[in-house]
Amino acid sequence: MYIIYNFLVLCVCCLFVLPYFLYRCICEAGFTTRMRQSLGGLRDEEIASVAQKDCIWIHGASVGEIVATSPLVKEIRKAYPDSPILVSAVTVGGYNMAKQIIQEADAIIYFPLDMPFVSESFVKRIQPRIFMPVETELWPNFLRAIRERNIPVMMVNGRISEKSVKTYRYLYGIWDDMLNTVSRFCMQSSIDADYISHLGADPKKIYVTGNTKFDQTYAEVTPEDLENYKKELGIENAYPVIVAGSTHPTEEKVLFDVFNEIIKSYPEARLVIAPRKPGRADEISKLAKQYHWESGFRSKLLEIKGARSKYPVLLIDTIGELGRIYSVGDVVFVGGSLIKHGGHNVLEPAAHAKPILVGPNMQNFKDSYALLSKVGACKMINNSAELTKEVLDIVGNDERRLQMGAASLQVIKENRGAAVRSIEYLQDLLTLTTVDSKVEASYPTNIRNLHDEGGGRLRHGDAVIQYLYQLAHGPNTPFFGWILLGILRMFSYVYEFGVCCKLDFYKSGLLKQKKLDCCVISIGNITVGGTGKTPTAQKVAVIIKNMGYRVVILNRGYRSHWDQEMGVVSDGKKIFMTAYEAGDEAYLMAKTLPGVPVIIGKNRALTGQFAVDKMNAEVIIMDDGYQHWHLYRDLDVVLVDTFNMFGNGCLLPRGTLREPLSHLDRAGLFLLTKTDQSSQFSRQELRDTLDKYNGDAPIIESIHHPKNFVEIADWYKGIHENAKDLSELQGKKVMVFSAIGNPSSFEQTLACIGIDIIEAIRYPDHHDYGMLEMQYISERAISKEVVAMVTTGKDAVKIPTEFIYFNREMPLYILNMDIKITEGREVFEKTILNAIQKETNE
Template sequence: MQLLYNIAAILIGVLIIPVFMVRAVREKGFVERIRQSLGFFPKHALDKVEKKDCIWVHAASVGEIVATSPLIKEFRKEFPKSPILVSVVTTSGYEMANRIIKDADAIIYFPLDLPWLAGHVLRRIRPRVYLPVETELWPNFLKTARELHVPVMMVNGRISDKSVKRYKHLHSILRDMIGTVKKFAMQSPIDADYIKRLGAPPELVTVTGNTKFDQTYTDVSAEEKQQILREMCLTKNEGIFLAGSTHRGEEEPVLRAFAAVRERHPDAKLVIAPRELLRTMEVTHICRKAGFTVATRTGLQKTPQQDVDIVILDTIGELGRVYSIGDVVYVGGSLVPHGGHNILEPAAHGKAIIVGHHMFNFKDTYALFKNRDACITVKSGKELAEAVVRLFDDPAHRRRMEQETLAIVQENKGASRKSAVLLHEMLDKYESAAENLPHVRSTQKIANLQTYFIDLVHSKEVHGVFLHLLLAVLYVFSLIYRQLVNCKLAGYELGIFRRKKLDCFVISLGNVTVGGTGKTPTAQRLARDIRDMGYRVVILNRGYRAKWHGDVGVVSDGKRLHMDAAEAGDEAYMLAKHLPNVPVLIGAERAITGQYAIDHFGAEVAILDDGYQHWQLARDMDILLVDAVNVFGNGYILPRGTLREPISHVRRANVCLLTKVDQAAAGSRDYIRETVRKYNDHALIIESIHQPRCFIPLDEWYENIGSEGIDVREMAGKRVVAVSAIGNPASFEQTLSDLGAVIIESLRYPDHHDYAEREMSDVLEQAEAKGAEAIVITEKDAVKIPPAVVRAKWPIPVYVICVEVTFQSGHAAFHALLEKKLAAARGEEAPTARAEKEG
C-alpha cells in the first residue's frame, strides 16, 4: 500500500507542475512555498531548531494556525528551554503564522510527502516531538518518525465525516499512521469517537476541547475597532452585515439578504470576505451586477471613499479581527455543501451568528452553539434574508445571542493548557521508557535522501516499477537541466552575458561532478606552491553552508582566523586553518570578494575554490579535477546522475588533474585521458595522490593550528571505526586500509552533515561494543563535531586524519606552466626560463 501511495505521490507531483507554474506567476510567495516544500530553506531558517530537540507543531492553513497560536504560548510556558518550530502548508497560513505567532523560533513550509523528501527534512531537524494540529497525518513523514523514534501527539484533533470515510481506504497505511501517534488530544467526544473508529487505542485518546476558544490574536480594543471602521470607510452606518469565508454560490443569497435589510435600514453596510482571495474580482462583479457600489479593503487604503455599499475584504489573516465590526455575522461554506467554517472567531467577539445547514465539518462546536440558541441555522437564501432582517430589527434578541455566545466561549477556555500538560506527561513517560531502549544506530541513518539517490542513480540493475518510473522522471528533469546549463554557458561564451575581470591572475579549481574530488586539499597545495613562488595569493570560497552572510567575509587574513567553522563553512575554514600567509575570503560573488582581496591584501593571484562553474568571473587558468576512483559519476546530468554539466565541457580546462590515482581501478586513468582528449586536445593532464600526513587527537586538533599529531604508521594494525560525512567516503576508508588500519565498522553520513551529540554518543557505543581501539574522522567531519563532544573525555580516542596532496606524473610540466603564466601576468620572465638562458 505504501508503494502505491508513493507512486501516486510522484505522478501527482509531475502532473501538477504546470499548475504550479501558473500559480507561481499569479500568487505572491508561491515560489518560496515550493522551494521550502522541496527542502530548500532560506539561510539560517533552521538555525534555532535544527538538532536542538525542538517541539515541532504542524498546522496546515489559516484555521489551524488560529488553533495553534494559543498552543504555542502554553508550550513556551511549559517548555521554556525547548525551541519551537511551526510548519504550514499554504501561503496564507505562512503569512498568518508570521503575523500572530510570536513565540515560535522558526516558521517554515512543511515538506511535500514525497518518498525520501519528507524523511530527509525530518532527519535534518530531528525534533524532540512532532505535533500535528487537527488531522495532519502524512504517511512518509510518519514512517521516518517511527524509524527515528520521534514521538507524535495529535493536538486539537478533529475528524470530519469525509475524513473518516477517506482514511478507511488507506488500509495498512492508516494502521501505520495511527500506530505512530502516542497520544490523541481531541476537540470533542465526537472527534474522539471517530479517531477510535479509525483504530486509535482508546487508552491513548482524550478530550481536551478546542484550542480556538483560547485564541487572543483577534482581541480588538474599542480604539482598534474604530480604526478598522475608519480604514474601511464604514464609520457612517446603520449596522454592518458581515459574511465571512463565503464560497461560490453564497454571495447571491447574501446580497439578497442585504437588499432586504437596506429596505428597512438604508444606511446599513455589507462586508464580504471570500474564502479564496483569487475570487475577489468575481465577487466584485457579482455585487455590482446586483446594483451595489463596491470597494475592496486594499483599494480603500489607497483611495478612501465614504459612499460604498459593500466592502470586500481582500487581505489574508485579517478576518478574525474584522469580525469585531459586524453587527450580524454569517459564516460561509454552510449554505453550500462545503461543511461550514469555524464559528469561534466571530464568537470570540460576542457576535450574533447565522450559519447554513451544512455544518458537518464542525458538528460539535455547531451543536454547542445551536443547543443554546447562540446561532441561527438557515436552509435557504430566503431564510437567510429573514434571519438577518430580524436581527437588525430586534436589537434585544441580538444582544441576548451575543451574551450567550460570550458565555460559551468563556466556559470552554483552557484546551491549550490541558494540551501542554498532557504533552509534558506524554514526553516524561516516553523519554523515561526510551532511556532503557538501545539507541538508534548510525548505520540505520545511512538510508537518507542524498545517499539513497546516489546509490540509486549509480545502480546498474534497478528492480521494481516504481524505481524505473522514478529514474524516468529524473531523466526528464536532467534533459531540462542540461539545456539550461548549455544555454547559460553559451550566453557567456558568445558575450551575451558579460564576465567581470579582476586585475590579478585568476585560477579556477573545480569539477564537473557532484561529490568529493579532493578540491580542498588540492586548493591548499596549489596556494602553498604559489605562495612559495613569491606571489601574494588568496583563496575565494563561496562559503557553502556558512552562517555568515554578506558580500565579503574574511575567514582568515593569513595571520589569524576571524571566523569559526560554523560561520565560515567547513571548506573555507579548513582552507584557512592550514594556510598561513594566505587570506581566505567567502562570498557568493567572486568578483566582489576578489576585488576586496586586491584592495586590502594586494592579491596578485586569486584561486576560485569550486569555481569551474562560476562563469561570471573571467579566469586565466581553469583547472579541472577528475576523481580517478569515481570517474565522471554515472554519465548522467543532475538529477538523474551526478554530473553538474555535460562531460563535453571539459573542453574549457587548461589543466586536467586526475586525483587519487593510486586508488583507481585498472584502466581508469587511461579512460579519463581518452575522454579528456576526445573533447580537449590542449589541456595539460597531470596526476595526484592524497597522502595522509598525520593523525591528530580531536581535542588537540581543535586547540592548535598546524599540529603534527602522531605518525601515520602508528595506526597500522589498530581496530578502528571510520566515521565520515564527505562526498567520497570510500576513498577515505581506502586510505585507512592502505595504512594498515583494520576497519571494523564504517559509518557514513550525508556530505556536510552536522553531527548531534546523540549521534556521537551512538558512535562511541558502537565502537565500544565492537572492541575498537580508535575512532577516525576526516577534517571535514572534525569541524562538525559539537564542542561538548570535543571536550568530553572519551574512553576510545578520536583521531582526525590530515591529508595532503602530492603531484605525480606531469608535475614538472605543470609547475613550469604555472611559473610562466604567473611571471607573464607580472610582466616578468619565468625563473626557469631565465635560468635556462643564463645556463
C-alpha cells in the first residue's frame, strides 16, 4: 500500500506541487524558504538549537492549528524549562503566525512534504524526544520515519471531521500503521474520541482533554490596544462595526447584500472583512466597487501616520491579526459556514465577548458551536435575509448584544484548562519513555573506514556495509543516497519474497527437515547482529549443564578461516582452534565454557549429527539458528534487543530484519535483552507487538550485566584474581573500541557504570584486528591522556597475541558481562526443561 501511496504522492508533487511552488516563489517574496524547507533543505543553523537535543516537536498545519499550539507551548515551557521546543507549520500563514505568537519556541520550521526521503531526512537530523501533531496532522511517511526510531507520538487537540472519517478508510493498512504509531490521542471532545475509536484507534490510548483554543491568550486586547485598532482602521465613532472573519468566495457577496440593508438604518456602520486567504483582498475590493463601496486595506492604513480615511469597507490583508481584530466588532460573522466548508473557529470572537453569527455548515467546529449556541451566544442563519434580520436585531438591542457577549465569554472561562490537561498526559508519557539507567554521555565516535589511518585491514565488504548503514541511519544523506536506498528497498521486497517461499517449502514438506535424536534448542533473532545471541547461548548452556544434561553448542563459524565442512573448536576439555580459524564467537564460547563442546559448520544438520554420534549430545544449542530451517528444533528462543528492537522496520538489505515480523509466530520463547537501556513504555509497546504475532510464547526480560574488568593478558590466561571492580574505573577517562553489532549499547553500559568515555572507536561487526589498528588505537589513547583502553570479550579474541603481551604503556581491560534475567527466570528455565523432557521422554 505504501508503494501505491508514494507513487501517487510523487506524481502529485511533480505535476502540481512543484509547479505551484515555483509559481509562488516567483510571485511571492519569501516563499523560497518554504519551498526549500518543505523539500528537505533545512540549513544546520535553522535547527541547531533543537537537532539531536531531545527536543519536543509540536506541529500544526495552518493558522488555526498554530493558535491551538500556542497555549500548549506555554505549558510545555513551564513543565520542561530546559527542553528545546520545535514548532512546525505547513502553510506560510501558519509559519508567520507561529513567529508572531509562539515566542517560547527554540526553532520554527516548515513541515516536510510527505515523501519518504524528505520525511526521513527531517527525522534523522532532528531526532526529537517526542512528536506532537495538533488536530489530525498525520502523514504516513513521516510517521513511518518516527516509528522506525521508536519516537513516541502524542496527538493533541485531536479533532476528526465526518469527512475525515470517510476519507481515512481508503488508506487501509497505512491508516492502521499511523494509528498504531500514536501513543496518546488527546481529543477535543467525546464525539472526536468516538470517531477516532471507530476508525481503529486503541480505546486505551484515547483521552478527552478539551479544546486548547479556549486557552489561547495571544489575541488578548487591552483597552489601549482596542483604541489603537479603531484609530488605525478609522472606525473610532462608527456603529455598528460588523466583523466577518475567515470568509470564502461567494460569502462576501452575501455580506455586501446584508451591509446594503444595514447602512440604511445605520449610516455610520462599517464592514470589516478578513478573508481566509489574505491574497483575495484585491478580488474582494473589486467586488465592493460593484456595490459602490470604497475599500480600505489594513496594510496601507498601517503606513499612514495621521488620521485615517473613513472607509465603509475595510479589508484585513495581513496575516495573524484576525484574533485581535475581532475585538473591534459589535457583531461577528464567522465564515466558511455559508458554503460547504465546515466553518471556522468561533472561539476567537467568543474570547472577546462578542455575539456571533454563523451559517448552517459548522461540521468542523460542531462542539464549539454547540457550546456557544446552547447558551445563546452564537446564532445560526441560513441566508442573507436571516443574516440581515439577526444583525439588525442584535445591534438594535443592547441588552441582547451584551447578553450574547457575556455568554460567549462565560463559555470560554468554563472550558479553559485543555492545555494543562494535555501536558499532564505528556508528562506521564515522557515519564514512561524515560530510561532509568540512561546516562546522557557525550563523546565522539570514531568510525573506521577502509582507507583511514588504523583501518587498513578493513574488508571491502565491511566498508560497503558500513557506508550503507551510515546512509540509512546517519544524520545526513545525500540525494543520490536516497536513490540508492530506494533501490535497496526494492531488493528488500525481492529478499522477503525469497525468504517466505523458502519457509513455505519447509512447511509444506517440499524441503525436508533433519530430526536429530536429541533435544535441539535454537538461540536466534529476527534481526542482524547486536541482540546478545552469544552470551545468551553461553547462559543457556550453563543452565542446561547444571540440570545434568550433556550439552553441545553448534555455531556456524561466521568469519572463520576453516575450510572444512565441520570443525571441532572444543571438546569441552581442550580448545583445538584459534580465534582466526574458528571465528570470534565460536572461540569465545569455547574459551569461556569449559565442559561444553563447541562445533562449527554451516550445515547444522551435519554438525548436529556429529555431536550426537561422537559426543553423545543430549541437548544441542544451535547458536544463531532461527533462520536455519534444515535442522528441526524443539524450542526456538528468539532474542529481541529492546535498545534497537527491529531497526528501521525494513528487511535486508534496506534494513536489518532477516524475516518479516509475522514470522515471529514460530518462536517458543522470547527473551528481551538490554531492558535496562529501554523505557517501560517501549518495552510495553514491544510486548504488544510480540503478542500481536505470537500470543502463546512467554516473554522474559534480561540485561547485559557488567561484572568486572580484567586486563587482557590475564583474561587470555584465564586469571581472574586480579580483576578490577567496576567502581575502580568510575570517573576515569578511558578509550573504548569495539567491533560488535551494537557498539552504542556497549558504550551505554560503560557510561552507566560512570566511566568517562573520551572517544569510542568503532569497527564493523566481526572485524579482525591487526597490529596496525592496535597501534593506532594505542597511540590515540595515549594522545588523549586516558588511563586505560576498554573493549569486549568478543573483540579480545581477535586482538593479535604480540600486542597482548607487548610491553604496553597503557592497560587494556576486558569488560566481563553475563546475561542476567530480571523478569521470568523460573518460566525461562521451566520452558527449557519442558522442551528437553518432552524430547527425552522423561
